[in-house]
Amino acid sequence: MQQLEALTREAAALGEGKARVIPIHALSRDEAEVARVLQICNACRYCEGFCAVFPAMTRRLEFGKADIHYLANLCHNCGACLHACQYAPPHEFAVNVPRSMAQVRVTTYTDYAWPSAFGALYKRNGLVLALALVLGFTLFMTLGLAANGTLWGTVNGSFYAIFPHNLLVALFAPVFVFAALALGVGVRRFWRQEEVGSPSGAALSEAAHNVLSLKYLDGGHGEGCNNADDAFTHARRRFHHLTFYGFMLCFAATSVATLYHYVMGWSAPYDFVSLPKLLGMSGGILLAVGTAGLFVLNLRRHPLQQDPAQRPMDRGFIALLFLTAASGLVLMLTRGTAALPLALCVHLGCVMALFATMPYGKFAHGIFRCAALLKWAIERCQPNRLQLGDD
Structure with a gap:
């Protein structure tokens, strides 16, 4: 234990310049904090079996900028390591992997954004902005219909x-x-930023399985995430599943409808038993339930398990997904009624707001995490040079 304390104290000194194995000055404050935390974790290794972050970490002795961003996006923020860590706050080392990783993920989105100047939008994307965009786009379309005199009236269910x-x-x-x-x-x-080689079929299969099953939201031992306290729960993983697959079903509904229109020559509106409608209704229900659950869990989550500065962005994205799903379901229910034009304006306003914020909001975390999981799958297929003794 004394040897472990000595190692971790040396690692903890990284951020203060007492022991530097990487050029700390070349990193941002958040990146330097992750480097400090990872040096401590590399000395301890108690959480090595929790998720992909820790075995990937043990393949490295030093943590440069590319390593830090890769590992940060590999983290699923399940919280298991925080509750298991003997060096977590209020310990003087103040090791908080979930928060430090979350802070770097925003830096990833900002640094790699395209166009680069738009990266700052990640820090301004919040719940108020999301709702304002929905209201603005909805009002614009509503005024357009009002000017044409078609805002209220039956239109035989045809959008x-x-x-x-x-x-x-x-x-x-x-x-x-x-x-x-x-x-x-x-x-x-x-x-x-960090070449890991070309993906093999096995790596692609493993990454796809980890993405589609949300493997690393199981808390490391299959018991689920820690949310408000140190009790394990599968709620977060299940609501993520409902949200993800609900979104994919809605996207599939739009894709099938596009094929119907351009390939088959079948124009909307489609019957309720048609494939686009069945996919859309089932996806909308799953998406609405999933996002409602995630919003509640976000409100209840322990402050140490997240970056408080990102709460507005997280909640804004969840709200947009929920409003898009809910307004789509309402739109189906108002088909053939006088309320259809107004319901369509609301739904289109939600969809437009979602699309407009998608490149510079929380949606990006899914894309970057998939890339990190593929990198990990490729890396796992390669020899561990540290274990082989190759410096």
């Missing part, structure tokens, strides 16, 4: 009788394409 198909494509396609491009360029920059 295109309210907003022509080509107009909707012209409004939403550029925003969606830009969001996809911005996220794609950003994650490419992240990927190229």
Whole structure:
């Protein structure tokens, strides 16, 4: 124990310049804190079996900027290591892996954002902005319909009788394409900072399994995450599953409807038993339930398990997903009624706000985490040079 204390004290001194194995001055304050914490964890290794972060950490003796960002995005913020750590606050070492990793993840999104000048938007993206965008886009479309005298009245359930198909494509396609491009360029920059080799079939399969199953939200031992206290719960993992698969079903509904329109020549509206409607309704329900659960858990989460500065961004993203799902379900229920035009304006306003904030909001965490998990799957297939004694 005395030897461990000595090692961890030496590691803890990194941030104060007493023992430097990496150029601390080249890192930001948040990056230097992660480097300090990882040196302590590398000396202790009590949490080595908890998640992918710790075995990936043990493959390194030093932690440069690329290593820090990679490991930060590999962290799923389950909180297990915080509650298990003997050096967590109020200990003088103040080791808090979840918070320090969360703070660096925002730096990742900011540093690798495209265009680079837009990176600052991550720190301004919050609940108030999300709701303001929804209100603004909804009001814009509502005023347009009011000016045409089509805001209130039955239209036989046809969205295109309210907003022509080509107009909707012209409004939403550029925003969606830009969001996809911005996220794609950003994650490419992240990927190229530390080359780990080409992915094999086994690595792709492992990464896909870890992403789709949310493997590392199981708390390391399959008992779930720690949320408000040190009690394990699967609630966070389950609500993430509902949110993820609900979103994917909604995306599939839109994709199928696009194929129907452009390939099959079948124009909307579609019957309730049609594939787009079934996918959309099931996805909307899952997404609404999942995001409502995540919002409640976010409100109850222990302050030490998260970065308080990111709460507005987290909650803004959750709120946009919930409003998009809920307004979509309401839109289906108002089909064939006089309220359809107004319901359509609200839903389109939510979707536009979601697309507009997608490249510079919490949505990015899923993209960067998938890339980090693929890197880890590739790295696991390679020999551990530290264990082989190759310096």
